[in-house]
Amino acid sequence: MYAVAVMPVLLAAGWRRQQELPVRLDQLFLFLLAAVLLLAWENLANDVFDADTGVDATGKPHSLVNLTGRRDRVSLLANGALLVGLLLMALVAVRSQGAVLALVLACCGLGYLYQGPPFRLGYRGLGEPLCWLAFGPLATAAGLMALAPEGATAVPWRAALELGSGPALATTLVLFCSHFHQVKEDAAHGKRSPVVRLGTARAAALVPWFVAGCLAFEWGPVLVGHWPLTALLGVAGLPAAQALIRLLREHHREPERIAGSKFLALRFQALNGLGLALGLALGPLLG
Incomplete structure (x- = not known):
């Protein structure tokens, strides 16, 4: 699952190399660690909040609350991951720009709106647009600013939208596919x-259409000359996407057959994003 957490800053690193700009490796490492902790909070808190509604009682056996039976301890672990993640991200912001922390806090806020009471917007079918916004322009802008030299102040919205829109759609597909096997619950x-x-x-x-939209966002900058041809390495995720499409087309009514569909979506997301990041980084070397 944590490929979705690290992808925005890995893409930012690839984009900076494509622009022949330096990458601050210390900032990259700190951002990666903080992002993993913050997604751990999101996942653990989701288990806690869903345990309160009972939605995970039968449809999600790998819920940590279900596995341990200790909602209180899972909640404590979630809050600890949030605290340490935000402290690390604050350090990243101090070493770069304060807007980094503001953008990450906005991402966390969207995460809470998705799952937390009294909002629970995921229960209203709004989780997917919140996911795209958080893992797309917001997280990507934070990654770009974290890796930039100290002193730059403008939020790079244009670059963040161009770079983050396609991979964020792949991340949103992971969330979308996680619903198929538990429709009745x-x-x-x-x-x-x-x-x-x-x-x-x-x-x-x-x-x-999710897959096509993701690739369209990523191929567009190549077609207009903003990105090198090597950015097309994102097609590495296509075999997993084809397997996912085939599985859901043929077995969408069989929960036990499609329980792993989100993992195929994750494979597509990870290979697509890593291929794009690597392709961007390789552009100047092969151009």
Whole structure:
């Protein structure tokens, strides 16, 4: 799961190398560690909040609350990960620009809106746009600023949108696919995910469009000459995407057959993002 946490700053590093700009490796390491801790908070807190509604009682056996039976300890662990993650991100901001912490706090805020009471916007089918916004322009802008020299103040929104939109759509696909195997449980507990609203057949038909949209965002800058041809290495994720599309097309009504669909989506997201980051970094070397 943690490929989604580290991807924005890895993409930022690849973009800076493509621009023949230096990458601050100490900042990169700190950002990576903080991002992993903050996603750990998101995942653990999600287990805690979903335990309160009962939605994970049968459809999510790998929930840490279900595995341990200790909601209190999982909650404490989640809050500890949040605190340490934010402290590390504050250090990154002190060593770069204060806006880095503000952007990351905005990402955390969206994460809480998705899962936390009284909002629980994920239960209203709004988790996917929140996911795209957090892991796309916000996290990517934070990564770009964290790796830049001290003193730069403008938030690089244009670069963040160009760089982060496609990979964030791949991350959003991971969340989208996590709903397929638990439609009955979600509906029974009032969680109106997009898959619950659309039904599994129509939702499965959207998966190719997620993939196509991701690639369109990534190929566009290549076509207009903003990125080198090597950025097309993001196609490394296509075999996993094809397997995911085929699985959901043929078995979307069989929860036990598609329980692993989000892991195929994760493979697509990881290989696509890593391929893009590597392709950007290699551009000046091969150009």
